[in-house]
Amino acid sequence: MRTVLYKIGGSLLSDSSLFNRLDAYLSQREEDEFPLLLFGGGPVVDVVRGYDKQYGLGEESSHQLALQGMELNAALAVDRLPKAFPVYSAMELEVARRKLTGRPVLFVCSLIEELEEHKELEQNPNGLLPPTWNTTSDSIAAWLTQKLRLDELRLVKSITAPVWQELKSGTSLAVDPEFSNWLDGIPDLTWLDFQTESELVYLKSSTGKLG
Template identity: 35%
Template sequence: MLQRRVVKVGGSLLELPDLAIRLRRWQSAQVPSQFIFIAGGGRLADAVRGYDEIHQLGAEQAHQLAVQAMSVTARLLAELIGERPVISDWQVATRETTNVMILDVVDFLATIEPSIAGARLAHSWGATSDSIAARVAIAASADELVLLKSRLAPQASTMPAASAAGLVDECFPRVAASWTTVRVVNLRDDAFAEQRLIAMPEKSSDR
């Protein structure tokens, strides 16, 4: 059975003129699997954040607007890489057999995410597309979660350390705790340098 890999494409990568070429190169070097791509909010989410700072929209409203921004960037990603379906219905996504799809997360977050196991997403700026991708990976029973970024944080080997270094969002260590390791790839690097983040092991109690 073909493995399933959830891949978050960082919003900053949407600014790369050769993003499609880099994605194809990276993808061709991976173990064959079904790829579920999730696009970060990028500049659109940053714009929502800016308006939130000006107008004090509130956590819930700002969260919903940022999620809608990801709906736009999903379609932008599809346009850039060409001939890839954007799936907005989660039930359709789970039955999809194509090797590559792009997920619009709006329906998933509204109807599926609240009911799946694990830590719920906070509706705040502390939970970005990193944490959303982790929740998708759990719901999809994915074999791997990969975060494509514009940089690495080599000194950070654990999820909490990566969060402190600003590589992943504040909620990610809690939301992604069920993953033994998560792979982070610098897609701007021509060699696609990568690192693996491990969940912080629980401290053993003294008896």
């Protein structure tokens, strides 16, 4: 069974039907996929951006607050999405992947800290996430897909899929500027416009399929 990281765009949280629709979508695919869920910051992170401008927090402090904002949305998902449960560490995630039950929701603060402390990453500074505003939940999801050796990253957004060449070149406005730096480490990348619930778009595939 494939392990798929669903990165849920924070803007989708403005739709009160999100969790019901997400439950229905995941239920249709549960025989073929084991989902991991990562929720973006959305309006919560917009508050952090405002604080940064008002108080001059700086990018590193703002980045950490934004991660905590993502965890607030993760807690909301655990409360509202059927079968959802929190995952705070690589060990908890490994147990969940062995059991293949439920819907793990990733709490990123401790998980990222743990993975960045790994000796392999310490010897490779390029393997660390830059703590800047250019690193949003898109890049975090791509980074986690690579570091956790997941089968696929599925970006669930409220907009249509971008052109592949724009993603590759880092010029797409549909993702953050840092995202292209992690593309090579993603086996499969798909895009779902959950605003219109259109067809899944294949952007990158280990089998060579592109959409």
